[in-house]
Amino acid sequence: MNISIVGVGHVGLVTAAVLADYGHTVMGLDDDAAKLEALRSGDVPFFEPGLQELVDRVTADGSLAFTGDLARAVDHAEVVFVCVGTPGLPGGGPDLRFIERVAVEVAQHATRDVVLVEKSTVPANTGARLTQVIEREQQRRGSDAAAVHVASNPEFLREGVAVKDTAEPDRIVYGTASDLARERLREVYAPMVAAVGCPVVETDVPTAELIKHASNAFLATRLSFINAVANVCDKVGADIELVAQGMGHDARIGHAFLQAGIGYGGSCFPKDVDAFLHLSRSVGYDFGLLDEVRQINAGQRQVVLDKLRDELWHLTDKTIAILGAAFKPGTDDLREAPAIYLAEALLEEGVTVRMYDPVALGGVATALPDVKLFDDPLVACRGAHAVVIATEWEQIRSLDLSELKAALGYPIVIDGRNCLDGRAAMDAGLHYHGIGRGHLRS
Numbered sequence: 001m002n003i004s005i006v007g008v009g010h011v012g013l014v015t016a017a018v019l020a021d022y023g024h025t026v027m028g029l030d031d032d033a034a035k036l037e038a039l040r041s042g043d044v045p046f047f048e049p050g051l052q053e054l055v056d057r058v059t060a061d062g063s064l065a066f067t068g069d070l071a072r073a074v075d076h077a078e079v080v081f082v083c084v085g086t087p088g089l090p091g092g093g094p095d096l097r098f099i100e101r102v103a104v105e106v107a108q109h110a111t112r113d114v115v116l117v118e119k120s121t122v123p124a125n126t127g128a129r130l131t132q133v134i135e136r137e138q139q140r141r142g143s144d145a146a147a148v149h150v151a152s153n154p155e156f157l158r159e160g161v162a163v164k165d166t167a168e169p170d171r172i173v174y175g176t177a178s179d180l181a182r183e184r185l186r187e188v189y190a191p192m193v194a195a196v197g198c199p200v201v202e203t204d205v206p207t208a209e210l211i212k213h214a215s216n217a218f219l220a221t222r223l224s225f226i227n228a229v230a231n232v233c234d235k236v237g238a239d240i241e242l243v244a245q246g247m248g249h250d251a252r253i254g255h256a257f258l259q260a261g262i263g264y265g266g267s268c269f270p271k272d273v274d275a276f277l278h279l280s281r282s283v284g285y286d287f288g289l290l291d292e293v294r295q296i297n298a299g300q301r302q303v304v305l306d307k308l309r310d311e312l313w314h315l316t317d318k319t320i321a322i323l324g325a326a327f328k329p330g331t332d333d334l335r336e337a338p339a340i341y342l343a344e345a346l347l348e349e350g351v352t353v354r355m356y357d358p359v360a361l362g363g364v365a366t367a368l369p370d371v372k373l374f375d376d377p378l379v380a381c382r383g384a385h386a387v388v389i390a391t392e393w394e395q396i397r398s399l400d401l402s403e404l405k406a407a408l409g410y411p412i413v414i415d416g417r418n419c420l421d422g423r424a425a426m427d428a429g430l431h432y433h434g435i436g437r438g439h440l441r442s
Ligand code: UGA
Pocket: 121, 155, 156, 157, 158, 159, 160, 216, 219, 223, 256, 257, 258, 259, 260, 261, 262, 263, 264, 265, 266, 267, 268, 269, 272, 327, 328
């Protein structure tokens, strides 16, 4: 099929490359000239394992090309996926200007039937709004207007494993309001379904939108739940990992997403929880559970600060090393990263903050110029009053504990990701604190 992808950021570029690899002819559109220039000269402008090789392959065989010209992208396509950003607004809802503009422009330029698919994460009812916007534009255009069929096809990829998640999804969900849209989306995904055998959930448009909201909100709730349990484990001398294991063996609960720690970050969960809460309130239902989910998540950073204060009394004029900046391993993404919040809070208290990350230091230099950056974790720890682990990179998990002890000024470790062997750390003479590893102190 001929497909266009509007917005070649993380979701858009991965989707474009994977669909091209499944045999479609894909055009990626973006209005960011620098990004387009990079892509045209063969560079993927962000870090995502395996994506550069995939983009190289599908651009070399001509199945993926890039343009800055929307009319050309619309002219090319039977299906247009919209993957533009929906950044959060101060009031909690997402900024939908970009997605609205794309719908208007597609309606202006369409010369034959086209399916317009929302892939950006948007509030349930965006499909209805887009249809309204498109109808207005078509009325303005008059009789030469072509039909634009709105559909929703949420994505469930995780950064860091985005190529695999997209090429071999657990499930495909799309919501449509016409036979033509449903048939075309079946055709888009037919090669993937044949290769992977994943289930397909076909729905109407608002139901597909709700599936995305509910999935991310549920996962975030799971994380805040396990983090709250971890905080109790700390107080009663229990071991959160064994608690999670014991719970996870119940087939109704399962093991995934029960890793307690410093809290979730990234461009999705924080924004999506806010957006779902905002949406539910705007339609007259107060989904207060989600308020609690956000508060527990923000509180996890405070848990780390409290543990530092327990060990060091006040923090002013102390030196703290933070190992890991990215919101999780496998990405250089710093959006809503717990490490960044923590560094900001420490800087505000007059702490000298040192930071190590294998790939994300460039972004830290821009976001927090006062943080001292190190490309070696042990050098970052040298002489520090304490170290906090904020991202469980392999380079950090595999640190030699005696070398870590020797490097630190005071042997204090707050493991915000429970990624070190706590018992071994204590045997090596470190004052080790995990999250919910109260059993180590009892
Ligand atoms: C998340 C969802 O997992 C994807 O399914 C979804 O498509 C995506 O948001 C999106 O809406 O675009 P992502 O933000 O890339 O993906 O990252 P995750 O791997 O889900 O991790 C999110 C955060 O939760 C990270 O900060 C991670 O450290 C934390 N986490 C995850 C935990 O603290 N414990 C866990 O057990 C798992």
